[in-house]
Amino acid sequence: MKIHRIIDDIYRLSTNIEDNTYLFEGIWPIPHGISINGYLIKGEKNVIIDLTQNIFDFPREITHQMEGVALGIEDIDIIVMNHMEPDHSGWLREFCAKNSKAVIYCTKKAIPLLQAFSAVPPERAIAITDGMVLEIGDYELQFFDTPNIHWPETMMTYERKRGILFSCDAFGSYGSIDEHAIFDDQISQEKHQFFENEALRYYANIVATFSAFVVKGLDKLQGLDIKVICPSHGIIWRENPAVIIEHYRRYASYSKGPAEREVTVVWSSMYGNTKQVLNMVIEVLRKRNIPVHIFQVPKDEIGYILASAWKSAGLIFGMPTYEYKMFPPMAHTIEEMMVKKVTNKKVFRFGSYGWVGGAQRDFEAKTEKSGWDILGHYEWQGAPTEEDQQAVREALESYCDTLIEFTK
Ligand SMILES: Cc1cc2nc3c(=O)[nH]c(=O)nc-3n(C[C@H](O)[C@H](O)[C@H](O)COP(=O)(O)O)c2cc1C
Structure with a gap:
């Protein structure tokens, strides 16, 4: 897979788990695979938003994708860790060992997890506050605390000049992504139906328990002018992000009934x-x-x-x-x-x-x-x-x- 430009100097870094014997979270079969997406902003300071899992050859694959825009691990100045689950953070230990300068932005609750999962000391982290803005050249990253979508330490990152939401597990779905069709406007109606089914199954398997928090999170995002949704799993929604927001709102509503x-x-x-x-x-x-x-x-x-x-x-x-x-x-x-x-x-x-x-x-x-x-x-x-x-x-x-x- 190659690196994909989303807009300006914002890129998608992604791999698919395609081994159909692999169980996601050690439980859930993924016969149609799943993508693990991270994002890269190349600029005055280089930012990586969420990493990848340390399985198969994924770290090497993502490193190779970064080379596509002439960046190496050591060129990254800021790591945004929206979520510490190892499908996004598994590479962090090795990454930080190779890059001693990068600062990690994450929630306060994520800091002990950095140490526990990745042996990254708290001194390397900056705890965000809800709504805080980080200006980096032409980019403005705003952080939102969105606990329990999916773990307690989870947050989302919003590039507010362009309206891009890096939503992590929220708005995610199962299903591998075709290299040539990573955006919602590049897939057929049939593929949309496929991803809708895969999003529901992902929701029911991974997120459902936390539906009350999904509703809170969606309410918090309501005031934002979201033009693009970049989730950690699944396609990028740039033509009509309201579709996946609406799906998630509906899925969350099923817990209150009637479905x-x-x-x-x-x-x-x-x-x-x-x-x-x-x-x-x-x-x-x-x-x-x-x-x-x-x-x-x-x-x-x-x-x-x-x-x-x-x-x-x-x-x-x-x-x-x-x-x-x-x-x-x-x-x-x-x-x-x-x-x-x-x-x-x-x-x-x-x-x-x-x-x-x-x-x-x-x-x-x-x-x-x-x-x-x-x-x-x-x-x-x-x-x-x-x-x-x-x-x-x-x-x-x-x-x-x-x-x-x-x-x-
Ligand atoms: C291993 C085993 C344990 C069973 N335990 C009970 C039981 O505790 N109480 C009971 O009334 N019937 C018990 N049965 C009988 C079944 O409930 C009964 O055969 C029933 O018709 C099985 O329905 P099925 O053909 O749809 O499986 C047991 C049957 C088996 C094979």
Whole structure:
């Protein structure tokens, strides 16, 4: 990948993780990759905004990109660390060892992390204050404290003469970036849809837990005249940055509910007894014109389930009893939903048991603080009878009525 000019002497430095066996954050599969973007301002003083992860050959690759504008590591005067997560800061230790003059601008909360993650002493850092402006020749960098989007120490940097927001993880998405299409105006409608899906999945996997902070952050940015958004992951928005701002506002709003009039059905079945009811469940929802997204656990990947659940106003779980509790992979999926604060949902559960059950009790206990409105459940022993099918059908019709009312 080569270095790309954004405007004037502001450049993008970027690499894609394209190894599809790699798990982002050690958990999330990235079958379509992810870009890690940093930015460079070449001027009276040379500034680098966010670095890269110390994996594969990324530091060497970024060094090579910098050489494209005749800059080396030792030429950098200022490092802006918007966020200390190692996908942006992994290179910092080596960078600072090779460049002893660069000063680091970051939040106060980031300073101990500089030391802990990168062995960079506090003397090299300048703690920003919210709204503070750093003038460097023709560039004016304004720093905004935006805690918890994504870690507590996270901030954003705004080049206020040109209206460029270096937003770090906010407005990010999964998905590798094509060398020839790094801006929103260079990609097809189909690619826009791809990045919208990847942004939602990124949001649900990485940012969702902190949705209240996303809303606060968006409110803080509201007064700015943002012309370009340069995130740490994903395409650069220069034609219509309002699109990704609007997506993020919508994603954050799903935590308050109602989300979209859609249902995510998550099911598992050891011997097919729970599965026998599944087709009917889907049929009832479709007949009511409610879009359905179906996932089987543990077969389907949890990152995708979370994205779908985040966007859906309704959740339906089909799972049997296993050792007096929920089927374990389902318990894990639900636990992960609790961590990500998937909340304000209309919920129904069905499933088979062998002798006394236990899954429903476990389900209710584990979701007690979920903020879910559990509209009903139905369990049966062994294989479902016609009466069982009919009972689930009736319960679901009423579930659909409530969901439709909820999402009006
Ligand atoms: C490993 C295992 C553990 C089970 N534990 C329980 C249990 O604690 N209580 C119960 O009522 N049934 C239990 N069952 C029975 C299942 O819940 C029952 O076979 C049910 O019909 C399975 O539904 P499925 O075919 O959709 O997987 C267990 C079954 C298996 C294989």
